[in-house]
Amino acid sequence: MTQITDTSLDFARTQASARIRKARINAVIRYVILGLVGLVMLYPLIWLVGASFKTNSEIFANPGFLPHEPTADGYIEGWKTSTPYTFGTFFLNSFKIILPKVIGTVISCTFVAYGFARFEFPFKKILFGSVIAILLLPNVVTRIPQYILFRDLGWLDSFLPLWVPSALAGDAFFVFMLVQFLRAIPGDMEEAARVDGANSWQTLVFIVVPMLAPALISVALFQFMWTMNDFLGPLIYISSVDKYPVSLALKLSIDTTEAFAWNRILAMSVLTITPALAVFFAAQKYFIEGISAGGIKG
């Protein structure tokens, strides 16, 4: 009896260790593949950072991403730019657009989405239908009418056309995203708040906004990144160099005198993507939560 037990125990042990070994091998293979694919996807970024520390001639001579003689020359010279302004000015310009735009978007889209998701009012269906229609409309179609409108308002060569529409809930995508998110939140908490004596505004501020926080963080992040990366908007509306945001300023260094100073351009590109990357990694958790809970793929 004892012998049988011992044998079966040994057998079980051998089996178990074989299973564990197999699982380990599987894990190693899995991570190697993941690592390789990740590296392929990240390589351009890594190369960009590496190349920004190379000299201009080395960029074309050395295909690897590690510079032989690291130099911060690209950053120093690139920051100065060929204009009377430093890159600091352009960063400041970018943030003068981004800040009111992001804050305005978050506030205005919350109001509009709350209205659509929670209240009944005349023509609600038609109005919401037009929000969706705007969502489907290619941006290009509205460029010219918008340009004429802003010209008549005397807003050309100012930051206003770049942030005012968004700050007035002009981005249908965000309104739609928040409406979907709100629809997924049961109305009971808001009813409880109403019984507790809250009016619609108090309900919005004390109850709805805190529950909406993950979605609002996603909205802010999207808006931040898209505005940071926006090239066409500033290109159309901004004509004075002293008002250029970074996206235009980068292009500026390509077509004028510094056409071949690639290390400067790359150095400034690295600086340009840094804020977006930093914000993204800092808020990554909420960002993903917001997208998935909103039922919208980013």
Next chain:
Amino acid sequence: MARLQLHNLEKTYGNGFRAVHGINLDIEEGEFMVFVGPSGCAKSTTLRMIAGLEEISSGEVRIGDRIVNDLQPGKRHIAMVFQNYALYPHMKVRSNLSFGLRLAGVPKAERAKAVDEVARILEIEPLLDRLPKQLSGGQAQRVALGRALIKKPEVFLFDEPLSNLDAKLRASMRVRITDLHRRLKAEGKASTVVYVTHDQTEAMTMGDRICVMQSGHIMQVATPKVLYDQPANLFVAGFIGSPEMNLIDGRLTGNAFTTGAQQIDLPPHLMARLSSYPKEAVLGIRPQHLRLATSGLTATLRNVEFMGHEVYLYANLEGTDVVCVASTAEFDAMDRSADRLTLQPDPAHMHIFDRESGANVSLPRGAA
């Protein structure tokens, strides 16, 4: 504490669907009123109209001496406990409890005192610094109860508050709520309560009075005992009581009730009580009042359920399924060689219903 009156209350939705058909109901100060009925009977809609969460199509709701139709929920001096607790997920229990007071502009020190008092009554003191997601179902329900209690409302509304809890917890919360209401009533501080449920056990054990509803109509309003002993119509008779009352279709002929080929004599006191004499009638008799006997109605035994202290006998009587509750001793003494049962309805507990109108025509004089 205030009286709650519903007068010709109606609810019609935008698509023309009429959910509530002119309800009239008086609920006394400090009374515990239970709305009970099957799903879709508009009991929750009625409650929500009282709360102000649902618009009133016509009629009026009066709390105390005020008509509250056009008042915001927050101004009606009510508090409500929701089925799924509806606690504010981002606030700690303490803030959840005091949110209403904070909106009302009650000073901080006073709020803290009120929170402590309610927490003590409901034994939730150790939970005050937790978030709702860190609470169990029973704890969350107690917090929801506390959030309502702290406002010292005139009318307390419960919307199926226990249906998300497991059976054991439900039973203990049931006792806790009625006990709390009784205690506060003794101190003269009890609110008027409207409690919505679909569970007749909750209704029977908790309510001072019960309002049975069906498809937007009130079927009967009475104390649990009256509802059980003197159901006003077929719906109430079938809805209240477990197992359900036996309702046997038949005809009245002379002083007897005929079903199929069988006949049973009706006692003189029952005949004397009849408010009308419907030809097409339904005999109502609770399973507990259907005795095994040597003479009476003969039925075919279909199934037997042994419950411990008693036995449920399921039988077929002239095409109608009937249930008879017998004691274990009676069941043991029964002749089980044939699958025939002889059943004798207890004459003191027989009801005669008009099949067409559904009304109980055999209610004692003066009964509701």
